[in-house]
Each structure stands twice: as C-alpha cells, then as structure tokens.
Amino acid sequence: MKIVSLSALVTLLGVSLASLPAIGDPGKANESGSLHASQPQRIIAAGGVVTEIVYALRRADVLVGVDSTSTYPASALKEKANVGYVRALSSEGLLSLNPTSVIAIESAGPPDILKAVEDAGVQVSHLPDVATPAGISAKIKEVAKLVGEPVKGAALAAETDKQFAALSALRSKIEKPRRALFILSFMNGRAMVGGRDTSADGILTLAGLQNAASTLNGWKPISDEALFDAAPDIIIAMGHGPQDVTVNSILAVPAFAATPAAKSKSIFIFDGGYLLGFGPRTPSAARDLLLAAYPKLAGQDKRSDLQ
Amino acid sequence: MHQIPQVAYRRSIVLMALCVLLVLIAVAAISLGSISIAPKRVFEVLFGMEPSGQIDFARDALVITQIRLPRLILGAAVGAALAASGAVMQGLFRNPLADPGLIGVSSGAGFAAAVAIVLGGRFLPDAATKLPFAFLPMAAFVGALMSTLILYVVASRGGRTSMAIMLLAGIAFAALAGAGTGWLAYISDDRQLRDLTFWSMGSLGGATWSKVAVVVPMVLPTLIAVPFLARGLNAMALGEAEAFHLGISVDRLKTGAILLVSIAVGAAVACSGLIGFVGIIVPHLLRLSVGANYRFLLPASALLGASLLVGADICARTIVAPSELPIGIITATFGAPFFIWLLIRRGPEFAV
Numbered sequence: 096m097k098i099v100s101l102s103a104l105v106t107l108l109g110v111s112l113a114s115l116p117a118i119g120d121p122g123k124a125n126e127s128g129s130l131h132a133s134q135p136q137r138i139i140a141a142g143g144v145v146t147e148i149v150y151a152l153r154r155a156d157v158l159v160g161v162d163s164t165s166t167y168p169a170s171a172l173k174e175k176a177n178v179g180y181v182r183a184l185s186s187e188g189l190l191s192l193n194p195t196s197v198i199a200i201e202s203a204g205p206p207d208i209l210k211a212v213e214d215a216g217v218q219v220s221h222l223p224d225v226a227t228p229a230g231i232s233a234k235i236k237e238v239a240k241l242v243g244e245p246v247k248g249a250a251l252a253a254e255t256d257k258q259f260a261a262l263s264a265l266r267s268k269i270e271k272p273r274r275a276l277f278i279l280s281f282m283n284g285r286a287m288v289g290g291r292d293t294s295a296d297g298i299l300t301l302a303g304l305q306n307a308a309s310t311l312n313g314w315k316p317i318s319d320e321a322l323f324d325a326a327p328d329i330i331i332a333m334g335h336g337p338q339d340v341t342v343n344s345i346l347a348v349p350a351f352a353a354t355p356a357a358k359s360k361s362i363f364i365f366d367g368g369y370l371l372g373f374g375p376r377t378p379s380a381a382r383d384l385l386l387a388a389y390p391k392l393a394g395q396d397k398r399s400d401l402q
Numbered sequence: 403m404h405q406i407p408q409v410a411y412r413r414s415i416v417l418m419a420l421c422v423l424l425v426l427i428a429v430a431a432i433s434l435g436s437i438s439i440a441p442k443r444v445f446e447v448l449f450g451m452e453p454s455g456q457i458d459f460a461r462d463a464l465v466i467t468q469i470r471l472p473r474l475i476l477g478a479a480v481g482a483a484l485a486a487s488g489a490v491m492q493g494l495f496r497n498p499l500a501d502p503g504l505i506g507v508s509s510g511a512g513f514a515a516a517v518a519i520v521l522g523g524r525f526l527p528d529a530a531t532k533l534p535f536a537f538l539p540m541a542a543f544v545g546a547l548m549s550t551l552i553l554y555v556v557a558s559r560g561g562r563t564s565m566a567i568m569l570l571a572g573i574a575f576a577a578l579a580g581a582g583t584g585w586l587a588y589i590s591d592d593r594q595l596r597d598l599t600f601w602s603m604g605s606l607g608g609a610t611w612s613k614v615a616v617v618v619p620m621v622l623p624t625l626i627a628v629p630f631l632a633r634g635l636n637a638m639a640l641g642e643a644e645a646f647h648l649g650i651s652v653d654r655l656k657t658g659a660i661l662l663v664s665i666a667v668g669a670a671v672a673c674s675g676l677i678g679f680v681g682i683i684v685p686h687l688l689r690l691s692v693g694a695n696y697r698f699l700l701p702a703s704a705l706l707g708a709s710l711l712v713g714a715d716i717c718a719r720t721i722v723a724p725s726e727l728p729i730g731i732i733t734a735t736f737g738a739p740f741f742i743w744l745l746i747r748r749g750p751e752f753a754v
Binding site for chain 2: 178184187189192202205208211214216314315
C-alpha cells in the first residue's frame, strides 16, 4: 500500500505525478535477470489502467510492452516497448515482443489483431472496463490474478475499497453539493467540457459534485451562453504546464470571468490521467478533488484519519 | 498501331523494371517486420522445406503465412486497384485531378464507415458479437457503391452520362458526406472519434486470408479489363465525340469503367480505410516516363501502385515498431514532396 499512499502524498503536495522511479527500477533489473529463468512471464499491457495496476502491484518486471495510453507511471513508456495506441495495435508488433500473454482492456483492438495474436498461441485476456468503485476493484483483482499475484491484488483491491468507503463517508458530510464544470481542453477561448456519460461525470459524482454541464452528452465544446446558464461554482481543468498560465487564460475569457467559479477563484488544474484513469489512484484523485471543492471538509477529514 | 521503336523499347523496359521492383518489394515485405526472421528461414517457410532450426519455427511460420503474406497480397491488390482506378478516372474525366474519389467512392465509404463506427454500437448492439469483423467494411463497401450509383443516376439522362455533371455532383456529394461525417463526429465519444481518425488515415493492419479472398476477386475484374478499357480511354483523350466516331461506344465505356472502379476501390477502401494520394500520384508519375498511352499506363499504374503501397506498408510497420503508423501518413509524407519535385523538374514536353 506504500505506492498508493505515496502517490496520494505526492498529489497533495501539488506535484505532478510524473516520476516514481523507485517503482520502475527493480522491475527493470528483474526483467533482464529473468530472461534465463524457466518460463518467465512476458506480458503486454494494452490499456493505461492495466499498466498502472501492474506497476501498483510492483510487478513491472513481467511487462515487456505497454500501449501509448500508459502514461502513469511516467517511467512505463520509457522502460517498456511502446506497442502503439490501444485501439490501433499491430499483430506482428505485439508478437515481436515474444509475449506469453496480453492483458487487453475492453476497448483495446482492433479485434481481428487481437484474434491473430491469440491464434499465434499468445493468451489474450479481455478486461472489462467499468468506471465504478466496484469495477475498479474487479479490475485490480483480475490483473493481479493474471500476473500471478492474487494475494497482493486482493490486498490492493481491499485498500481501494476502503479508500472508496472513506470517500463515501466524506461525501455524506457535504451539506450543499456544488456545481462543477470539467474542462478537458481550452483553445482560442473555447472550452471542451465533459457532459453526461463521460469519465469526467464519473469522477465529479465520486467527488460529490454536480456536473454543471449535464445538459450536454459526451465531450462537447460549450458555448458562452450555455456557460452562463451552467453557472459553475467550481471549474476543473486538465493541465500540464504552469498552473497560473492556465488559470489566467481561463479568466481572460469574459464568459468564464463572469462565472461564480471565477469570482470565488475556484479554478483548479489537475493532471488528466490522474482524474480520468479509473484505476487504483481514483479514490485519492476523487478525494483530492472533493477536498479542493469543499475546503471546509479538509479539517474534518484529517481528524477522521487519526481515529 | 505503328510506334516509334525507341518509345516502344522504353515502355517495355519500364514495364519490366516495374515487375522487378514489385518482386523485390514483395520479397522485402515478406522478410522485414518488427519480428526479425532470418532470410534462410523465410525461404524454408515459403517453400515448405525442412526447418534447419526449431527455435521459434512455428511462430515464424505463422507470422510469415498468416500475417505478412496476406498483408502483402492485400497491399498489392489495394495499391493496384487505387492506382489503376486513378488512371482510368483521369482518362474518363479527361482531368488530371481526377481520382477514384471523384465518383463518390471515398466520400460514400467514409460516411458509411462513420455511421458504422458511431451509430453501429447504438442501433446494432449485437453487431459486434454476431457479425464480428465484417460490419464496418461491409458498411463502407455498400456506402461506396451506393454513392457511386446516386452520382451515376444524377449524371445520366436518356441513356447518356455526362462526365461534367458527374464531376460537379461528385463534389457536392463529397461536401454532403463530409457534413454527415462531421455530424457523426460531433455526436461521437472520444473513442469513436479516434477510431474515425485512424480509419481515415488507412491501414493494412489486420489483413487476413479471408479479407484477401474477398478483396482480390473485386479488384481482379478491373485489372483483367485493362486492355479493353485502354483502347476506349485512348480514344476519349481526343474528346467524347471523336471517340464515338472512332467506333467506341462511349456510354458503355463510361458505365463499365465506373462500375469496375467503384467495386475495386470500394472493396479496397472497405478493408484498408482511406489511403489517399496513390490514385493521383502513380498515373502522373508514369505519364512522365511512359507517356499517356493507356495501354501501358494502366498496367504500369497497377504495378507501381502495388509496389508503392506495399513499400509504404513496410515503412508503416517498421518505423515505430512494435507499434504501427497509419499508412496514409506514409504515402502522403513521402509521395507528395517527391511528386512536387517531379513537377519542378518536368520537361518542356510534359502536359497533364
């Protein structure tokens, strides 16, 4: 559970969760060492959340390749072969890594590529991708079983469940839910926001926030007038660069400057993969978001932690 | 037809060179890939010889026979179809900008593919399980044929088909299909949008023998019909009325050519997505070297189109191995500058 708490700590410090070299390095060493062992596992992770779980289980040594959505931990794409975008995999590319199995998230594909790989004698495991707390712990248990760490997996899933329970307790203390707008990208003053049926909607719900853009379906650009109607109390934006620049660029747009969120300076910049990944980090991501949105609960939360 | 010996000589040299090029590229396509397989083993697998070593032999054999070979044949068929069809369209429309897209094949296929990607899951939730791998290509193929049919009906009146009307209607139809695709892109989720983007850049990934078995019979009629088309297209170069007076039944030529091209290109697009540029660049490249006689231009286009696409596919699957690039990126990145360079260097006698 060290990894989970470490990542939570790093986020609380407001640092981007870029590098956790400590997790990757032993894996690398094991990989080169295991080449001569009998029947070592050689697994390809197709799906960012698969990679994240395998790393969280500290079994990076079994991974020989990861897909290009495996952005966390950042070391994954540096030390493992990149098999390309998760929905545009290549059969020969996958086979060239000599894998014993491929763990493919539901959306991985194309299906005939995965079938060709399966026909070549590689075990292909399809992993359901359900963006709910139960779905996340099911994912963790399944991946753990596939990498031969069912005990660690059960522990990590239990820890995740516990964090979700704590989150739910925290959520019940919210007196008046606030309205939040989730901005995926911001270009030329036009914002792409998360409406219903998006992963953004899922994380907002977990964080006890109401989606201010729930009249939209999917990821959509929001018009200035719809923004006025949405009247978000909080704006959450995805960012990589320096925080001030993005906050200022949002405030520079008159329609945004007029929102309650801008008036109360409630604009928060988060790492996209952290909030939208729906993996082991999700409870802490939702908790960070909740505490940012309801600062009053922060004090109470600390007390509950001590008990 | 009496020809200047030098020109005939040059043409047979070019045709022979193109055949050799295709063979060389085919050998490279079989031997190269993200899995490195020794040339000796490639030879053993292809000719069913006793394996000299057992390590990974079964895997290598599978990679060669089930992944690289079907992909090579599919690439050659698609490339030949696109390039030969491009040449046919340029002759038929008597327009150097013509490509198979002009008769609505690409726009219709693109729109139908977008429908399949974005709405397929919504209205046919079982399609993915009941018709596992065939739904998207089927939709694209039907879309290609339907749009060609619509354009043909619009352009035809009293048994005569006006190429100029077809060209104009084709442009309008492409705009409409583009708008339709835009609507679908607007309501799509990010995953579908990404699928749509990848599809529109083309890929030969996922080639299987069953795809080859479907595509090759669709492309073959066009290649077989080349000698018959060539005579008509040569006459058409003089003008429609002149061709008619030379004894060409112009409307039968148009109908036949449009039908053949829409089937061949429809099948090619259906299984490999939109691969641009091959249909335009290859015939022009050859006009620069073998002249505008369709009797040579058509087979030469088919050969060079096949080589070009298979060659581009080798790049697509090796440059970023073990990942893979969409092939349309490769054909345009390398093809376009080369083509511009050729245009800059053109001789005074070159005319489109």
